[in-house]
Amino acid sequence: MPDIYPWLQPLWGKWQALSETHRVSGAMLCSAPQGSGIKKLAELFVHTLVCSHSTAEPCGFCHSCELAKSGNHPDIHWISPEKEGKSITVDQIRACNQWALESSQLAGKRVIIITPADAMNESASNALLKTLESPADNCVFLLLAHNSHRLLPTIISRCQKWTISEPKLEESYQWLLSQTNQPCNYVGIRLCNGAPLKALEFFEQKTYLDFKKVELALHNLLSSQGADYNQVWLSVKDNPVERLSWLAIIMSDIQKVHFGSSELGMCEKSAELADLVHYSAAYNAMLSINKMKNQLEHFTGLNAELLLTNWLIELQEEICS
Template sequence: MTLYPWLEPLWKQWQLMLSQQSIPHAMLCSANVGTGIEELVNRLAAAVVCKNSDDEACGFCHSCDLSKGGHHPDIHWVMPEKPGKGINVEQVREANRYAMESSQLGGKRIIIIQPAEAMNESASNALLKTLETPPDQCVFILLTQDKHKLLPTIISRCQHWQLPKVSRAVLLDWLNGQNARQVTVDWFILKMYGQSPLDALSFIKQEKQKEWEQLLTILLSGVQSRSFSLFEVQSFFKVDPIEKVTWLLYLFNDLQKAHFGVCEGPFPHLFEQLLGCTSYESAYSHYQHLQKMLHSLQSSSGLNAELLIVDWYLTLVQAPSNN
């Protein structure tokens, strides 16, 4: 299976590591959501447990058949039990027990933890004890979006790999080759997903540019004329609220940059209008607010996202002046 183009450079480095039989006992790989990094890790795991090849799974042996079907007994994934939940200590203890067992097919065991930053403190400490005295013939692979959220002691016991940045040219070339539609979305908008190509493709396929423009219209109606429909605001943020808070973060970050002349243009007309009635101080303040909100929503699944966002919107439109 052909890899996504932005994954190929890292895969070539991993192939060299495989051919030299220098796989470490613990690897930490930093990559954004929407890059397909899971596909690359599956490819690495399949190559490690393959019986016939050094730097690439042969695709024909019994071990490869099991890997392709997602049923290899020596490849174990540790992930949150539910979206938005953390990885608890019992999950890590189970992985530790698995790490101490003998391989069922006589090779290495692979334990993949994703996202590693979802481990709570007890889970992190349980993993650390195993990494301090790593079992023979066992490889831990930790996938993370933000390694700084991990214990420094865990980081220090892993070989760190960073997925290289996706260039604009590579992203647009790949998107144009997907036959979903030619890329007609303005780069000013699409750059939100510049390091998450699969999410960029989803944005295009689902025609979310219309929703992005609706968001700008909602903001403008509030800050320009103080005229808005609370029902419209509530309805808009009811669907995919976390993604839309991310849009807001990018938007208010761009507003700050534009005030200093460092935001890449040309600007869409709606953005120019919003820029004209939003001061740098206001953009900065709301950006800080939205950052804290996004962190809360991502770390606490029980929060009412719609209510929090609407409350924020009311602070935006009720402010004495935004410019």
């Protein structure tokens, strides 16, 4: 059996059944969070579809499998943004549409994988829609998306849909223990939005220690009621967007403490911070930090230090009011 991440095995079983019964749709959409490993599973599925000898999994020995493993299969096309953070362009999709109309070079299926599909700009989406409306024979479009709600509803409606939810915390935790010798915990998995592969990198690079600095700096500031915001900024400045999301999780956990919740993976200083920050202040601060994170993601040139300092001042004022 191929080496498949445990949280992806149910989906693999379903895709395998489709392949074995020749019921693979011409357009498939799989929504999965970043760090779930879906691209690796998609590669296995694609190699299965083009294999000359097996419909259950790649045989690994036929000419088609050899070409697929080398990344040179003429009937497999991967489409991604040409630069990280950029859109998939209409010219890229027009090339896909042309491949869809051509004959298979190895007398099998043609497979076009678009990842992440939610990176297509409007023109690219409209160009793809025209092809999906009149699908070509023996051609499969596999769309992998992190945020499928960003896709055109008309594209979604023309696809066979699959969704991967984040694994349960315990499942991710046990898998991490089998993959690394670094200390792991449930909090770190939550900080990675439950994505096991992202969490593995998080612990192996000892990023959890950076989170502890953020948590401690915030606690020290709020417990002293002082005005030294520099320590919080120093703990955040290396990766403001990521670490603002950590602050949002801390604020969320403070709210849970006020509700009497003790969920698995809550931040260690949640109870102490809840003594300093009342519920409404934590709620408003969480909304504000998410808004700030969104601004920094979409608008370059903003002063992250100034935004964070203003957020801290507002949080302190609300605590004291």
